[in-house]
Amino acid sequence: MNYGLLDFGNGRKLERFGEVVIDRPCAAAEGVRAADPELWRSAAARFEGTRAGEGKWSPAAEKWVPAEWWFAHDVAGGRFRLRLDALPSGQSGVFPEQGENWEWIVQHVTRSKPPAEAGGSLRVLNLFAYTGGSTLAAALAGAEVAHVDAARSVVERARANAAASGLADRPIRWIVEDAVKFCQREVKRGNQYDAVILDPPTYGHGPKGEPWKVGEDLLPLLELCGELTAERRAFVLVTCHSPGIGPAELGAYLADGVFGHCGQPPATGELFLMTADGRRLPSGVYARWPNK
Numbered sequence: 001m002n003y004g005l006l007d008f009g010n011g012r013k014l015e016r017f018g019e020v021v022i023d024r025p026c027a028a029a030e031g032v033r034a035a036d037p038e039l040w041r042s043a044a045a046r047f048e049g050t051r052a053g054e055g056k057w058s059p060a061a062e063k064w065v066p067a068e069w070w071f072a073h074d075v076a077g078g079r080f081r082l083r084l085d086a087l088p089s090g091q092s093g094v095f096p097e098q099g100e101n102w103e104w105i106v107q108h109v110t111r112s113k114p115p116a117e118a119g120g121s122l123r124v125l126n127l128f129a130y131t132g133g134s135t136l137a138a139a140l141a142g143a144e145v146a147h148v149d150a151a152r153s154v155v156e157r158a159r160a161n162a163a164a165s166g167l168a169d170r171p172i173r174w175i176v177e178d179a180v181k182f183c184q185r186e187v188k189r190g191n192q193y194d195a196v197i198l199d200p201p202t203y204g205h206g207p208k209g210e211p212w213k214v215g216e217d218l219l220p221l222l223e224l225c226g227e228l229t230a231e232r233r234a235f236v237l238v239t240c241h242s243p244g245i246g247p248a249e250l251g252a253y254l255a256d257g258v259f260g261h262c263g264q265p266p267a268t269g270e271l272f273l274m275t276a277d278g279r280r281l282p283s284g285v286y287a288r289w290p291n292k
Contacts, residue, residue, distance in 0.1 A: 003096045005273040008281045009034030028282045047090040061086035075106045080136035080165040097271040097283035102137040109141035112234035127179040127198040132158030134197045144171040150206045152176045178206025183224040194234040196225040202242040214242045222257025241284040254287040267291035
């Protein structure tokens with residue numbers, strides 16, 4: 001993986017993507033001192049602003065973003081690539097803290113997929129699928145994937161990432177749709193999946209302005225996911241970066257939504273980015289079933 005967390009503190013994080021070092025806001029780094037203030041001078045650019053559409057890169061992206069700028073990640077069985085960019089939201093096109101989950105996805109797809117002589121493949125539904133890290137991990141392991149995201153530009157970027165990773169011919173459906181509406185239609189159609197992956201935002205909108213609030217909408221969506229995997233459930237993975245939702249809360253959402261009030265407990269924990277000297281920066285939470 002050509003990524004490194006170099007330092008964090010004072011509400012920011014300093015990261016290296018390939019040869020490019022960037023300085024970005026990070027709420028989890030509030031109230032923490034940076035370990036090496038001099039190191040921050042190496043940043044090629046700094047993003048000022050904390051909300052999408054309300055910040056900017058300095059200097060402007062065209063002055064420092066390489067013509068070919070990629071994030072590469074190795075998993076059991078292969079490697080995939082995600083194109084990087086200085087996006088107006090302050091994002092880069094990848095969330096490196098998901099690396100642990102990508103490994104988990106590969107492990108569980110490999111463990112659960114039908115034997116070759118049985119025909120068919122494991123069907124995975126990836127909601128809020130962004131630029132495709134989890135989709136490509138599942139596809140590399142041999143799954144058939146439905147990749148769903150509300151932003152057409154993001155789905156197009158994910159599809160390009162698949163092509164750049166040599167996965168253009170894998171059975172991936174690229175779907176621009178509101179996650180809730182898509183799942184409701186799939187339930188009505190009687191479709192079933194073997195696994196569901198979702199990384200919901202705190203707030204958001206579907207292609208037609210459909211509102212999303214994680215506190216109100218996550219549990220009903222997980223109930224739909226429970227219906228969509230009722231016949232042949234292999235695994236469920238939920239990650240979250242929303243204030244007020246810790247591992248215990250996310251685990252309760254998953255257990256109640258997918259399995260009901262007497263549900264099976266998932267494995268839960270925190271996602272971290274780690275510096276070379278072992279300092280850990282909290283970067284979200286996860287709930288995974290089965291809990292091993």
